[in-house]
Amino acid sequence: MIYIFEDQEGGVIEVSMPYTELDQYKIDNPHLKQIITAPHIVGGVNDRVQTDDGFKSVLSKVAEAHPNSTLADKHGANKSIKEIKTSAVVKKHIAKQTKK
Numbered sequence: 001m002i003y004i005f006e007d008q009e010g011g012v013i014e015v016s017m018p019y020t021e022l023d024q025y026k027i028d029n030p031h032l033k034q035i036i037t038a039p040h041i042v043g044g045v046n047d048r049v050q051t052d053d054g055f056k057s058v059l060s061k062v063a064e065a066h067p068n069s070t071l072a073d074k075h076g077a078n079k080s081i082k083e084i085k086t087s088a089v090v091k092k093h094i095a096k097q098t099k100k
Helices: 020-026 053-065 071-075 081-099
Strands: 002-007 012-016 032-035
Touching: 053 071
Parallel strands: none
Antiparallel strands: 002 012, 002 032
């Protein structure tokens, strides 16, 4: 984590350390005053987070184990177009029947 401190003599410094060492650093450096800032969170470049290939593989294995789940609808890569369309029609008719 990066912490920003203001020196009493003037100037600002940035110090990188674990949170567990912060209190001792403040005790050891009484001439520094911590400046509280918002944490710097680094995310993806785009507005959406990209899923890595390893996690996609895990999702597809879970989808294969549970073929009628919502996850299988999204990540079931082993389904043919015919199976996907058939599943959609079945779900449509189930929804109609349960409305009545």
